[in-house]
Amino acid sequence: MARLPDRSSRFMLISTFIICSSILFVDFRFDTFKPIQNFYNSTSISIRVFSSEYIVRPLYSSFSSIRVEGRGKEENQNLKEELNKQLIENYIISNKEILNRNIFFDVINLQKSDLTLLPAKVVSFDVNQYRCCDKHRMFLLPEVPSDIDSFKVVINPEGIIGQTIKGNRSLFEVILLSDKKHKIPIQNENGFYCEAGGLGIPKRIFCDVDLTLGERDFELKQKIYSSGLGGIFPKGIEIGSIYEIQDLTPKEVRIIIDLNADPLTSNYFGVLK
């Protein structure tokens, strides 16, 4: 048996490893420690937002008011944010007709409908995790404190990026379409329907198709739309195009879809309520 350094306990080394691996297994399998992580996330984000809004920004603005270029930068930032908000509204207007005929929103026109757009700003988005790993989530802060339920569609100027999963009045989490755990019902113009899941790669979702069930009625670069069958996403919104078709078996193919909306393009998003 290997000799250990002085004052190192074999029991402690092994028992700590077993306890840690058991915790990992339990969390991986049952999400047992999710509440602890959520509490840590919300606390750290709240502290960050509070310190940024009430400590850093006032100090920075008082300092930058001395320098003209600092004021210019701040002005530029404000204009960018306003532009983003305007682009999101334009997206809604340009898709007005599609939303109007959507059975799930049940609206005659946007002005008279209950459909409201709630602008929200990103407070936490782990870009590193988005690029490397399967978990694609972001935390948004609504401009106006408002209760946001789960399963609300989140858009940016380029299209649908995901849906809300949980939150409170001041903060909510968004699961992106490309997250491994996310599913979205899709269709193409030929009447092909499928439930696409996130691939864990930025801007990519996939759909496994059993060719024994019907003919192959899809091709590369074909546009893909939301089918609205899940009751969450509006029907007929263009979400992307077919990027690749992989043969899994002679009777099964995997369609990789490239999404239109990139969550990295703006800091502002809209939540359809």
Add this chain to the structure above:
Amino acid sequence: MKLTELLFLTVIFLLFCFIDSQINLYLYDFFIISNITYLFLCYLCFRNPQKINSLFGAYIGFIIDLHQNVFFGLHATLFTLSILLINYNYFRLRMFSSLQITLAFSFFTAFFVGFKSIILTTMNFQYLVVFISFFSAFITYLFVPSLGKFLIKKTKL
């Protein structure tokens, strides 16, 4: 370990964790993953296995798991496993030259990256990332001992 030392090391590890994530943003396109945090832990454990024990590894691991919002226990398990391996092979490693130690810790890092990728990137696991991590860890570890000495000069670790 004193409370001040524990706090100091916690801050240092969180700082390295932040630096790693910032570096990874730019290097991920080249399949390179920075692992300064892990290599620093290996260095500290090899330098003083009495103070940097498995409990400390678990503590730092859990903090990093919370900070990075990954599965709770992922870093803790891998850190305690690394500490266990270093402790079990302590006297063998002591006989190694600097180059051999660098190679050994680079192997550990490749395993660390591979295991993390299996858990976190289930659908897009890439062997190339694991392979290149070995070389990046080798290069990084050339600087870690001097960085470690500089950082813990004031503590008695």
